[in-house]
Amino acid sequence: MTSNGLERGIRKNGFKGAIRRGIPMSEITSFRIGGPADLVLYPRDLEELNIVRALCRDQGFSYLLLGNGTNLLVADKGVREPLINLSHGFKEIKKQGHKVMAGAGAGLPQLLNFCTANALGGLEPLAGIPGTVGGGIRMNAGSWGAEIGAMISSLLVMDGAGETRWVKRSQVAFGYRGIDLPAEDIILQGEFALHKGKRDEIKNRMEEFLRKKKETQPLFQPSAGSIFKNPPAIPAGRLIEEAGLKGTRRGDAMISPLHANFIVNMGAARARDVLGLIELIRQRIYKEKRIKLELEVLIIGEQALA
Numbered sequence: 618m619t620s621n622g623l624e625r626g627i628r629k630n631g632f633k634g635a636i637r638r639g640i641p642m643s644e645i646t647s648f649r650i651g652g653p654a655d656l657v658l659y660p661r662d663l664e665e666l667n668i669v670r671a672l673c674r675d676q677g678f679s680y681l682l683l684g685n686g687t688n689l690l691v692a693d694k695g696v697r698e699p700l701i702n703l704s705h706g707f708k709e710i711k712k713q714g715h716k717v718m719a720g721a722g723a724g725l726p727q728l729l730n731f732c733t734a735n736a737l738g739g740l741e742p743l744a745g746i747p748g749t750v751g752g753g754i755r756m757n758a759g760s761w762g763a764e765i766g767a768m769i770s771s772l773l774v775m776d777g778a779g780e781t782r783w784v785k786r787s788q789v790a791f792g793y794r795g796i797d798l799p800a801e802d803i804i805l806q807g808e809f810a811l812h813k814g815k816r817d818e819i820k821n822r823m824e825e826f827l828r829k830k831k832e833t834q835p836l837f838q839p840s841a842g843s844i845f846k847n848p849p850a851i852p853a854g855r856l857i858e859e860a861g862l863k864g865t866r867r868g869d870a871m872i873s874p875l876h877a878n879f880i881v882n883m884g885a886a887r888a889r890d891v892l893g894l895i896e897l898i899r900q901r902i903y904k905e906k907r908i909k910l911e912l913e914v915l916i917i918g919e920q921a922l923a
C-alpha cells in the first residue's frame with residue numbers, strides 16, 4: 618500500500634485531525650535539513666492516535682514519533698515512514714500536590730514555565746532544551762548533570778497493540794540519552810515528582826542555567842544540539858576542539874566555533890554535508906585518541922547512514 622492509500626484508510630476510519638503530505642523536513646526540524654516526509658499525522662486524542670497506529674500496523678508501515686524535531690538529522694531524500702506528531706492534542710499540563718502531569722506533545726519550555734508559575738522545583742537544569750515532553754523522555758534529555766528521567770515518577774504509554782498503561786519509574790531504565798521502551802511504544806504523558814520551592818528562586822535558577830547555555834552553545838543557529846555523546850572520561854566537545862576542528866566546514870555545515878560538539882547549518886546544509894563532518898570527526902578522534910565517538914543525534918529517513 619502507498620502512503621496515499623494509508624491516508625485514505627485513516628480518513629475512512631474516522632480520523633479528522635490534520636495530515637500533511639510531502640512537507641520538507643527542513644521546515645519542521647531545528648537543523649533545517651531534510652527532504653520531504655511522505656505523511657505527517659497529527660492525532661488530536663487517543664481515539665485518533667489508535668486509528669493511526671492500528672492502520673499503520675495492519676498495512677505494514679512502521680511509524681516514527683516526531684516531537685519538535687530537535688534531535689534529528691533527516692536524510693536529504695526525506696522520510697518514507699509515516700510520522701506521528703502529538704502537538705495537536707496531548708498538551709495538557711496539570712498538577713496534583715507536588716506532582717505535575719504533562720502531555721507528551723507539550724513543549725519542555727512550557728512545562729518549565731508551568732513549574733515556575735506553580736513554584737515547583739526540580740526541572741530547572743533543563744532550561745533551554747527545545748524539545749517536547751515526549752521527545753525529552755524518549756531521549757532522557759539532560760543538562761548540567763541532571764536528567765529528565767530522574768524527575769519522572771511514572772509514564773503513560775501506548776504500546777504497539779494499542780494498550781495504554783502506566784509504567785512506574787522503577788519499571789523502566791533511563792540511560793544516557795535513552796530509555797529502554799520498545800521502539801513502537803508511544804509516550805503519552807509524563808508524571809514528574811517535584812518539590813515545593815520559591816517561585817523567584819526557581820525562576821532565577823532557570824535563568825542562570827539558560828544564561829550559561831547561551832554563552833557556551835550556539836542556541837540561535839540551526840542545529841540538533843550535541844552531535845555525539847560524551848565519552849566517560851572527557852566531553853566530546855573538548856576532544857573535537859583539541860583536534861583543531863572548530864570552524865571546519867562541509868558545504869554549509871560547520872563545526873561550531875562556539876561549541877565543537879555542535880554542527881550548525883549556515884544556510885543550505887544538506888544531510889550529506891553533516892554526515893561528512895561526522896565521519897571526519899570520528900576518524901580524527903579515533904586516530905588521535907583511540908576513542909570511538911557515538912552519535913547522540915538520531916539519523917532518520919531514506920537510506921539513512923548511521
Ligand SMILES: Cc1cc2nc3c(=O)[nH]c(=O)nc-3n(C[C@H](O)[C@H](O)[C@H](O)COP(=O)(O)OP(=O)(O)OC[C@H]3O[C@@H](n4cnc5c(N)ncnc54)[C@H](O)[C@@H]3O)c2cc1C
Binds near residue numbers: 758841
Ligand atoms: C539548540 C539545542 C540545544 C539542545 N540542548 C540539549 C540539552 O542540553 N540536553 C539534551 O539532552 N538535549 C538537547 N538538545 C536535543 C533535543 O532538544 C532533545 O533530545 C529533546 O529531548 C528532543 O525532543 P524532541 O521533541 O525535539 O524530539 P525529536 O527530535 O522529534 O525526537 C527524538 C526522539 O524521540 C522520539 N519521540 C518523540 N516524541 C515521542 C513520543 N511521544 N513517544 C515516543 N517517542 C517519541 C522520536 O521518535 C525520536 O526517536 C538540544 C537541541 C538543540 C537544537
